Amino acid sequence: MMHNIDINKMNRLMEENKEAKQIISQLLENHQVTVSTIAHEIRNPLTLVSSALQIIQVQHPEVKEFSHWKQTMDDIDFMRQLLEELSTFNNGNTLHYSVFSIEHLLKNIAISFAISLDEEESEIEFSSSIPDSLGKFTGDKIKIEEVLLNLLKNAKEAISDKGSIRLSVSRKNDILSIQVKDNGCGIPSERLESIFEPFKTYKQGGTGLGLSLSKRIIEAHGGSISVTSKEGNGTAFTVKLPI
Ligand SMILES: Nc1ncnc2c1ncn2[C@@H]1O[C@H](COP(=O)(O)OP(=O)(O)O)[C@@H](O)[C@H]1O
Ligand SMILES: [Mg+2]
Known part of the structure; x- marks a missing residue:
């Protein structure tokens, strides 16, 4: 390595x-x-x-x-x-570009995630705030979706039974911000540095590839991914993408 x-x-x-x-x-x-x-x-x-x-x-x-x-x-x-x-x-940094409506993609992801929680009869409350007319985005649609699914999956896994997850999106000039926030177990500060490394997992049955893959994909789009977390309180991942 x-x-x-x-x-x-x-x-x-x-x-x-x-x-x-x-x-x-x-x-x-x-x-x-x-x-x-x-x-x-x-x-x-x-x-x-x-x-x-x-x-x-x-x-x-x-x-x-x-x-x-x-x-x-x-x-x-x-x-x-x-x-x-x-x-x-x-294949994380090999992008297949297309021009698509990021608003539609994010809304569809939010709907599918809400449905999957419903089907599992989960006690997790999910909410989202995705403004209309975010504009056209040029990037790899499947890989951007993969990032969001990874962040939502991690948020869900961080909540032991009851809790809430919020997906919020905003656009300021040419930067799109996507935030996935949960009130789950949080991340101890000494782990924050290492969670984006490949194979770094603190979960039973985890692969430790979700966040490193997400980082690769976002950086290949010229964006960034960051995290703030408080152990026992929750975590927020923020993805910034040039649009
Ligand atoms: N929302 C979150 N809340 C708490 N811990 C998290 C969250 N997202 C990621 N983590 C921590 O980061 C580690 C790495 O995540 P990831 O790369 O997705 O791998 P995996 O989920 O397979 O462990 C996880 O094992 C977990 O400890
Ligand atoms: Mg994961």
């Missing part, structure tokens, strides 16, 4: 030497393609294993009572999720 100091050295080398910049960029790109390909290739047989186990479970429901059965199914699910996130993580 490269540390910040190595990344700074690499960036300096790239700035100073055009040839080095070209070679390093190519190497980084190859590296990302390799990781994504491996993740993808492992995901395929794993999907087969998972389907086979599900068929066994349908044909022989008694297996559900076997010791370790549920744990095995959960572990396979976790591996699939990890491989999927790893694959998306490595």
Whole structure:
């Protein structure tokens, strides 16, 4: 794993030497393609294993009572999720641009999230404030959606049973601000620095890729993502995007 100091050295080398910049960029790109390909290739047989186990479970429901059965199914699910996130993580800064209404996208995300909470009969209160006519946005629609889903998922996971989540959006000149605020468990100050690092998780069953992927995507759009949090009180993530 490269540390910040190595990344700074690499960036300096790239700035100073055009040839080095070209070679390093190519190497980084190859590296990302390799990781994504491996993740993808492992995901395929794993999907087969998972389907086979599900068929066994349908044909022989008694297996559900076997010791370790549920744990095995959960572990396979976790591996699939990890491989999927790893694959998306490595494609995080490759954007497929289109021009779209950011207001529609955000409103649709808010509606889907509210419906999913309803379906789960969750006691979490969700509210949103998304102004009309935010304007056209040029960016990767699917990846922006991925960021919002990650932030909302984290907010939900931070609330043990009852609580509230608010999505608020505003535009000031050419900057769009999107905030996801929850009154969940909060983040201890000593962790705030590290939560955007890949594989850094403080959750049982977490992959630690959600925030690092989100940061990559937002920075690839020329934006920024920041967090304020108070342990025991709640957390607010703010995404700023040039529009
Ligand atoms: N809204 C939030 N409230 C409290 N902690 C959070 C919140 N969002 C993120 N975190 C912390 O940041 C860590 C990293 O988040 P993330 O990258 O999404 O990975 P994961 O959710 O898989 O753990 C989480 O494990 C959690 O400790
Ligand atoms: Mg997460």
